[in-house]
Amino acid sequence: MPVVSFLVYVFVMSFTPGPNNIMAMLFANQYGFKKTIRFCLGVGAGFFVIMILSSYFNLLLHNVIPKIELPMMILGAGYMLYLAYKIITSTTNGNGNGNDRGKYNSFLAGMLLQFVNPKGVLYCITVVGTFILPYHSSHSSLLLLSLFLGFVGILSTGSWSLFGSVFQKFLSKYRQQFNVVMALLLVYSAVSIFM
Numbered sequence: 001m002p003v004v005s006f007l008v009y010v011f012v013m014s015f016t017p018g019p020n021n022i023m024a025m026l027f028a029n030q031y032g033f034k035k036t037i038r039f040c041l042g043v044g045a046g047f048f049v050i051m052i053l054s055s056y057f058n059l060l061l062h063n064v065i066p067k068i069e070l071p072m073m074i075l076g077a078g079y080m081l082y083l084a085y086k087i088i089t090s091t092t093n094g095n096g097n098g099n100d101r102g103k104y105n106s107f108l109a110g111m112l113l114q115f116v117n118p119k120g121v122l123y124c125i126t127v128v129g130t131f132i133l134p135y136h137s138s139h140s141s142l143l144l145l146s147l148f149l150g151f152v153g154i155l156s157t158g159s160w161s162l163f164g165s166v167f168q169k170f171l172s173k174y175r176q177q178f179n180v181v182m183a184l185l186l187v188y189s190a191v192s193i194f195m
Contacts, residue, residue: 001135010149013123014156017185019080019113020120024157026087026182027105028164033136035105036165040157042110048150050114051122051178054128055142079116080190088183108152110157119189 015021021045028036083104103109112121132145164171171178 001131006127006131009127010152011086011193013119013127015159016065018119018159018189019083019117019186020110020153022159022182022185022189023083023104023113025160025164026179028161029168029178030164031102031105033165034146034162037158038107039110040154040161042107042112043114043157044150044154045107046111047120047124047153048110049151050124051128051146052142054124055146056133058125058128058133075116077129077190079113080186084183084190087179090179092112107161109144116168159188 024036027039086104116118127149132142136142136145140184
């Protein structure tokens with residue numbers, strides 16, 4: 001396996017802005033780093049599940065992808081736009097009260113987000129088809145690489161969460177502007193799916 005290319009691809013896809021990272025930063029800014037860890041763990045678990053599924057069903061997915069690609073794109077973009085709407089219409093005062101966004105800051109929400117996150121699904125399918133299956137096909141290799149990529153998902157959302165919590169006081173002063181920027185980034189992520 002071309003390890004350097006694999007790691008560069010994993011780094012770029014994991015640490016660039018996307019729904020996982022934007023939501024993690026927003027939650028950490030809103031509720032603090034400690035309360036956002038469960039969301040980050042859910043993201044990692046979701047990536048692990050998708051990686052396992054991608055590993056074992058890559059050939060099947062390769063044949064089905066043209067049929068499910070458009071519905072997945074529409075579903076994922078719709079969910080991102082919904083999240084953007086919830087962020088921009090948020091009226092919270094910074095302590096987590098006043099809206100229901102806290103229910104999205106959970107392990108289950110982080111995990112389920114992966115199944116409607118086109119960037120994440122396409123990332124998993126691409127990394128499996130390009131870097132993993134051509135070189136590794138044993139059950140233990142697939143399991144270890146899936147665990148590694150799930151851990152990278154935790155690291156990426158964790159680093160974005162840390163950023164959100166470190167700048168919490170600054171961002172709370174400019175909460176509405178911050179929410180607008182985060183919502184626009186999600187809208188950009190949704191629109192970029194179709195480009």
